[in-house]
Amino acid sequence: MRCRRPGAARSCAACCATSRPARRRWAGRKEALRPREAGHVRVYWCGVTVYSRTHVGHARAFVSADVLVRYLLARGLRVTFVRNFTDIDDKMIRRAADEGITVAALAEREIAAFHADVRRVGCLPPTHEPRATEHIVLMLDLSRTLVAQGVAYPTPDGSVYFRVRRFAGYGKLSHRRLEDMEVGEEIDPAKEDPHDFALWKGAKPGEPTWESPWGPGRPGWHLECSAMSAHYLGQPFDVHGGGSDLVFPHHENEIAQSEAVASVPLADLWVHNGMITFGSDKMSKSLGNVLSIADATDRVPGEALRLLFYGTHYRAPLDFGPGRLEEAARSLERLYEALARADDLAGRSLAPIPPAGALTGPLSPFLEEFAATMDDDLNAAKALGLVFDRLRELNRTCDAADRSAALAARDDLTRAGAVLGLFAEAPAAFLDAARSRGQRRAGLTTAEIEAAIAARNDARHRKDFRAADTIRERLREQGILLEDAPTGTVWRAG
Structure with a gap:
């Protein structure tokens, strides 16, 4: 994945495991990513503020981390x-006050909903949350240290502010100059x-507070991530x-406060996924254009x-246009x-595998190319193209009833799926569920669909192709697609 080192930039991939280069996009060369501890990579990903349901823009961020x-x-x-929760903000x-509940109750409800949502998209659980x-x-310890160093200062209302001009590297991640930065209206x-x-924010009436050396208050957003990542x-x-x-x-401020107190980098590499857009607008709760x-x-x-x-590509904007889902x-x-065809040929269903070790040991030519593609800036878009190429090969081997070749292709796709978070279900069960969804959308029962297929087959047998096409088109309009195979007509949800 694309990463930035403050003052420069380089891409992040699992090249640390293989010594393959990651593309250092801004510096114009490739550079290997090497963990500070051999064989162990430590990752912090900014989580959500739990005030409402997560949307597909959040899903893209967490799937990027998951991959x-x-x-x-x-x-x-x-x-x-490590993936955190901001549960005071x-x-x-405001949301808790609107609903007449406590902030803590709101957090509990939305964290439970968040866990359900990330399970829906197949994300692995973090080590720490x-x-x-x-x-x-x-957070108070970090604030006290910054105040003692003269990099931060308290104000009469019990707040504590960071002196941005005391940190010489401010703006190095975002490549902004302080004199060019706009400030808020308030x-x-x-x-x-x-x-x-x-x-640290001084107490206001009706807000949750904690005691501090400067009086009651609550932490600022940026402080939270610096304290938890270091811990x-x-x-x-x-x-x-x-x-x-x-x-x-956010990340610029994290760097400032963390590096001011420790005098070493906060993180070696920075990864940022692109936003999801509807037309020209970013998907955002504040804009009201979200799909949960x-x-x-x-x-x-x-x-x-x-x-x-x-x-x-994960770092590019993604337009969520009509019909793309x-x-x-x-x-x-x-x-x-295709996986179901391979299972039928094998006479058994192959179980999905966990990601750990899926790309170690001797690899097939497909998996070698897949790994090399992912090594280069975690290029899942290109890797997915390889997956569909292998899919076509799998279908050809199934057509030829070449059991050995089909199982080899099936194994390749299973391993790639473990990396991409795909194929977690048994193919037969997945396809049954897909058909059920299609039937619900179409408002048709299985018996009604099968009766329509039988009527179409009868029309074709009578060479009444206009009637056969009419039946096929009527089903298509209802979201049911027919495919004529050597073994007969099959249907799936469209």
Whole structure:
């Protein structure tokens, strides 16, 4: 995946496992990613603020992280993966007040919903999943140190601000100059400089608070991630990630406060996935143009969302245009249909495998090329093209009833699927579920579909091709697609 080192940039891949180069895009050369501890990669990914349901924009970020972790595991590395929850924030306070519940109750509800959502898209659980409110002591310790160093200062209302101009490297991640940065419309008059940002926010009526040396208050957003990443991963660690909308100010501020206190880099590499857009607008809760993960995965399997994401390089914007989700679902069904054919030829269903070690040991030519593609900036878009090429080979071997070649292709796809988070279900069960979804959308029973197919077959037998085409088209309009195979006509949801 594409990563940035403050002041430069390089791409991140599992080349640390294989010594393959990752593309250093901004510097114009390739450079290997090497973990600070041999065989162990430490990753921190900024999680969600739990004030409402997660949407497919969040899903893209977490699938991007998941693919990174899966690939590192597949290459035989140990991974410590931390993904946090921000469970105290202005938005949470407003939402809880609107609903007449406590912030803590809101957090519990939305964290439970989040866990259900990430399971829907097949994300592996993180090693650690810290909540901000459970680490207040760490945040106070960090704030005290920064104040003692003169890099931060308290204000009369009990807040603490970071002196941005005291950190010489401010702007090195986002490549912004301080003098070019805009400041918000509402500026605390107690700030020494409009660019200074809050480490600790003094108490306001009706808000949750914790005691501090400066009076009751609550932590600032940026402080949370600095404290929790250092606690679970140390400093510096290997990879820090999140959406590209976090580069500034969140990640820039994390760097400033963490590196000011420790005098070493916060993280070696930075990973940022692109945003999902509807036309020219970013998908955003504030804009009201969101599709929740729950709603999306009610329409299609969670793996279809992953397939849609992989069609565009993870760091590029992805336009969520009409029909793209359903198109991805149809592509996913084609993959599962090929796997089902291989299982039929083998006389048994091959179980999915976990990602750990999936790309170690002797590899087939396909898996060698797949691994090399993923090594180069985690290029899942190109890797997916290889998967579909192998799919076509699998179908040809099934047509020829070449059991050995079909099983070899099936094994290749199973291993690639472990890296991409695909093929977690038994093909027969997946296809049955897909048909059931299609029937519900079409409002047809299996008996009605089979009767229509029988009527079409009768029309074809009578050479009444106009009637046969009419039946096929009517079913297509209802979301049922017919495919004529040597063994007979089969149907699937369209």
